[in-house]
Every structure is written in C-alpha cells, then in structure tokens.
Amino acid sequence: MLHKVSLGVRDISKYRLLLAGELIDELERLAAELKGVRICHINSTPFGGGVAELLSSYIPLVRDLGLDIDWQVIYGDRRFFSITKSIHNALQGGDGRFIRGEETQRGYKSQSLLNAQEMDRNYDVFIVNDPQPAALPHFSDEAQAKWIWRCHVDSSEPNEEAWQFLRPYIEEFDAAVFTMSKFVPPDLMGPRIATMPPAIDPFSSKNMPLPRTLCRELLQNLGLDPKRPLIIQVSRFDQWKDPFGVIRVHRMVRQEVPGLQLALVGSLAGDDPESMDMYAAIHREVDKDKDIYVFSNLTGVGNMEVNVFQTACDVAIQKSIREGFGLVVSEALWKQTAMVAGNAGGIPLQMSGKLSQYLISSEEECAEKVLYLLQHPDIAAELGQEGKEHIRQNFLMPRLIKDELSLIKSLLQD
C-alpha cells in the first residue's frame, strides 16, 4: 500500500473573518453537491517543498467542508527520483539535464507500475501532482475514476525530449491544471485544460499576524537595529532570484538612506551544492558589510522568522529574473508590506493595479522604486493596504478550493 499522510481537520469557518461570507457559502454548496465523492491527492513527498506545504493546509480545510479527501505518497528509490528530478528540471526548460537512455526510462515505468499496483484505488477522483506520479493512470486499470494532473512548475518552454517522453502519460488524464495559462505546453492535446494559481494559508506560522513588539524584539535579538529602515528579500539562494543584484540595489539606495539595513532570508538544502556555494559566496560578500544580514534554515531561521521579516520591514524586494509563481510576493503583500519585484513568472498576477508600477526589470529601476517608497512611507502604506486586499480576494486557500472543487464537479458531470 502507498503511504497515506495523516492530517486532521481545520476549521474553514475561520475564513469567514477574512473573506466575504459568500465565498465560504459557495464552497459549502459545492461540497454539498460533491457529498460522497472520494478524492485523493497523490504526490511524491509528505514533507518539504511547496506542494507538500500546500496540501498540508489544503486537505484539512476540504475535510472540514464534509468531503472525503486523502493524500497518498508514491514510493521510489534513488534512481527513480533522479529521473523524475531530471524530468522536473527539464519541464522548466533546464538544458541537458534530462536523463536520457532506455534503461532509466524503464526505471521510471517499472516504478510507476509498482506504485499503480500499490495505490489505494477506492477513490472517484485522483489529483496527481507534478511529473513524479504522472504515469499512474497509464499503469492503473482504474477506468471509472477521473484523473487530474496538477502541474506546479512553469512548463511553457520544456526541454523537448523530456516533454515528449512525458506527454503521452499526461494526455491520458481527464484534465490538466496549470498555475497560469502561459505555462501550458502548446502541443498538449486531450485533457481539459484548467488554470489555477496557488494560494497562501493566512493562518500558518508564516502568515499569521504577529505582535509588532515581538517583531521589533526579534530583529534586535538577531542583531538588527529596529529603529533603522530595513529592506528584505526572502528567497532561495539561487541565481534566478538575483541576490547579488539585491545587494547592489541596497548599496545604491543606502547612499541616499544612510543606515539602511538589508536582510537576505532564505532556505537551502544541504544536499544542493549549487545553493550551498552561492550561500557561502553571499556570506563572503556581505560579512564585511555591517548593514547586510543573511539568515537561513541553516541558522535556525524558519517560517515565523520569515513572517517577522515580512511584517517588520519597510520594503520587500523580490528581484526575480525568472520565476515560477513567486508566492512569496503574496506572503509579503498579505502583511501590508510594500513590494518591489521583478516582472517575471506569476509575479505580475499578484501585483495588479497601482502595485504594477513597482514591477521592475533592472537594478537601477529597482533601486529607484525602493528609494521612492522609503522616502514616501505614506505611499508605501497605501500600496501595502492595496496589496493585502488583492491577496485577500485572489490568493487565499478558499479560492483555490473553489477552483479545484468546481473542476471536479464539471468533470463528474461529463
């Protein structure tokens, strides 16, 4: 049997305090119509990474709506996950990273067959996340159920060879869901296509409201001066997030705002030599600079500290050059923090209206916007408010639940 992740139930009615009651009413109506339908999410890991984080918030809320929803995790050995990781990277257009060869592909197929045999099939709808379990419908003889593939990466320009290997499996699904319509590979034929951006959990430790005094104290205890202005970037230590660009932006702005502090906050995996090297290089660069701070999970900085930084800073930067969806933008805006961010991936979706004036494409532009916001705190506050409202309406969990349940309903009506 595949492993089922045990999760409790979380009170969806808490969202009535945040959202118009109509949305929750609508969710309850949808759930009533789907009463008795058994739904199962499938992915490759119960912990670590954005998908597991999302499912951990999402499933307990759907259960509270009275629906029967579970989460199964596929098995795989090192070889299997090497090939799925290479498919994953190749889907995002990574060059030359797709593991070629009949033998590795046989490994993917045989492990998928095993997983198909081991899975609990007593469900009416399967939602299969990302490429790792994507061959399950092919190897399962479960023809009664509806199968949905949920792609969480930017697959708009996939490595051709990897995509042609994966595509026949995807085309066996009843529906394929992408984060944004521009992420849909152009030659995908067969499944119904839907788009659903991800969402944040406003009650998680990363997003829950924290007292201002606590935030100030934490900054002080981490060595920062809560009385001086602070800009931050929260991101993986990765070239596409351009941390060195952020450091240069800080140095430009500091000429006009003496004492300006910068905190780079992120997480990294010890088994990822690229990000470890970059982390060490950043440390070497900024350890000489007493206004720049670097924090990571390696020094015990977790979700609550990220929350503190996003809540307490004056301006948040997300200087991405390439981006998937960039949900960290929603996290910062949810705290009414003004944001200056790269015009990449899903970031523009999250910065509509006046916020879109703070989408940037160069270091100079970034520095200019950050400086302007630091010098005009009233405008920064307005933007923060507008941002929070935009996230409230579009990027909280209930909207994602509505999207997914609506798709399930329409598939079952076919």
Added chain:
Amino acid sequence: MLHKVSLGVRDISKYRLLLAGELIDELERLAAELKGVRICHINSTPFGGGVAELLSSYIPLVRDLGLDIDWQVIYGDRRFFSITKSIHNALQGGDGRFIRGEETQRGYKSQSLLNAQEMDRNYDVFIVNDPQPAALPHFSDEAQAKWIWRCHVDSSEPNEEAWQFLRPYIEEFDAAVFTMSKFVPPDLMGPRIATMPPAIDPFSSKNMPLPRTLCRELLQNLGLDPKRPLIIQVSRFDQWKDPFGVIRVHRMVRQEVPGLQLALVGSLAGDDPESMDMYAAIHREVDKDKDIYVFSNLTGVGNMEVNVFQTACDVAIQKSIREGFGLVVSEALWKQTAMVAGNAGGIPLQMSGKLSQYLISSEEECAEKVLYLLQHPDIAAELGQEGKEHIRQNFLMPRLIKDELSLIKSLLQD
C-alpha cells in the same frame, strides 16, 4: 587571508535584568584588566551547528565589554573536511570512521599549513574550536600568542588511532578546554586543562519570552489542539536521541491521559542520509497516529517554533541514550518547563536538586515520570521554576564569558 565573520556588538547590560548585578560587574572588572588584549576565535564554519551559534551570541557581548575579539574561519576543500569530520566522529568514539592513510593525513597537514599562513596573526590569544583547526599552532610560527583549544564534543573515549594522530597537535596548546571534566582524554599531557560547560542566549529567537496567546495560536495553526495536553522532544533525528522510544513512551502515557499529544521537533541536514532515513521512518510510523506530530526545518520549523513548543508544552522529554552536553535541556528549563531526561552526557549537570529525580534510564521509567508530572501540574510548575533558576545561575552566556576571560587572564599572567 582567512575569512573574518562580521558581527556587531550586543548590549551586555541587558543581562542585568536577569542576573545578579555582581556577575556583570565582575565581567566588567575582568574586561578592564584585559583591556587591549586582542582575542580571536577560530573555527571551521560561520553558520550551521552549535559552535557557530554560540560564537554568534558570545562575541558581540564580549565586544560590548570593550574587548577586542574577532572570529576567523579556516578554509578547506571537500577532502579536508572529510578527514576532519572523520576525526570529529572518531573523537566521540565512533568506530571505524577515522579515515586512515598517509595521504589523507598529509591532506590535513598541508591544508593546516595553508590556513596557518593565511590567518591574521595580530592577536594575543587564539581560541581554536574543535579538531578542524587544531594543527594551526603547530604550523604557525606565532610563539608570542597564547593558544587555547576548545573541544565541544565528548572525547572521553576517543577512537585510539584518531586521538593519537590528533594528540601531538593538542599538546602544543597552552590550554585545552572541555565541556565537562569527564570528557578529558586520560593521556592528554601538557596544556593546562579547564572545563567550561556551554551556555544559552536568553535573548535569542529560540529563548526569548513569547506571549502565551501567540504560542496557543501557533499550535492551533500547526494542527495541534491547545486545549489537550502536549509533550515534546526537541532533538536531531538520530538513534542516540531515541525518538522511537519517545513514541512508545507517549503511547504508554496516553493510555492514562487520553488525547495526549506528542510533538517531535528537530532539524536535519539534507546531506545526511542517515538522519533523512530516520526522519522518513518516523513519519511512516506516526503518520497513522493522529496524536503525534513531527516538525523539522524541512517544513520551515525554525528557532521561534522550537521556542513555542518548549514554552507551551506540559512536559519536555529528552530521552537521550548518549549525549554530548544536551544544551536543549537548558533551553526547555529556561522556559520553566518540567523536564524528563536521560541520565547521559551533560544532562545531569543541568538537572540538579529536585530535578534529578526526573533523570531516567528506561522507557518505563520515562513514562512513569511523564505521567506523574501530567497528573501533578503543581509539581511540574515547581520543577519548572527550580529549573529556570538553576539555568539562570549556571548556563547563561555571562557565566561562560567569565570562565573564558578568567582562563585568558591566568594564561597571560603565566
């Protein structure tokens, strides 16, 4: 040049709120006597691990006392750190882990020579942490300075071959400092021997006071029920911390305390396959059990969340079978939390007086003590108070500063 870690200054006078003013006065007197003495700590990493955490808290406080103290980090490639890691493990008595062979030992020596050439020597006292930089005095021609070796591991029963390789280098130091006297290898001759237990930083995000309401909310947001009793263990996922024993203890106690929750909270490195395997095995074991929760840095749980768990739980367990010092015991006691812990390593030092009745050597004993404390919250509260007082007097940073400055003073008087 070796890399110097940049750290600010932190206000030592904050400790006057926590400690008898006499200790801070004494520190100030000691610092005045050492005025002008240039001190430098040396270790192998600016971030990650207990030594870096300690130095990050320690050095800014010593600076605030008016002393000239820096921190240099040695260089090394993968080969160098493989051999130092093997020495490190072998010092703790790990079997067959010491990398033998002339060639690897040459690698250690040649890198140590390089580091000795690259280090900034303009200091009067060097404090060299752990085995990685231990050959520096041998390869440095700095004869004027005083050299202190600071050993942070339990080296009481070292692997003989590794220790005989390391011993000549250690014997060139002026002093060798161990965490406890029983950690001193019996045949170490030459340097003055001192013992100094480590200490916690009560102002760090892991130990700062957090509002009760925030703690309750976080537990709820993580899926726990703040109204039901909670026991925890905070530790690495490692056989010597016996997490499966803790799970069995929970199941025994739960028979008497229905609804009792257990949270296992820890951090692990993605590049450590042993701990990753254990983490996955624990997940498989407890995911079926709706009263047991597992949290780690892989799911964004950091120092503040650890603080919340230690503050909000009813009883903390540290069921170590083997232990170095086990500073996590001090962390939990500092939050006035009653503690049941294995009689191993430095744990008994931290649990003196009445607390020592809660040192345990078996699962049955552990379950019995935990049950007793859950059923006698008044006694748990008393123990928590006594524990906090014991930590306040013995295991906060200023005591460690006093120990180290006193040793430096006496070495300089020689």
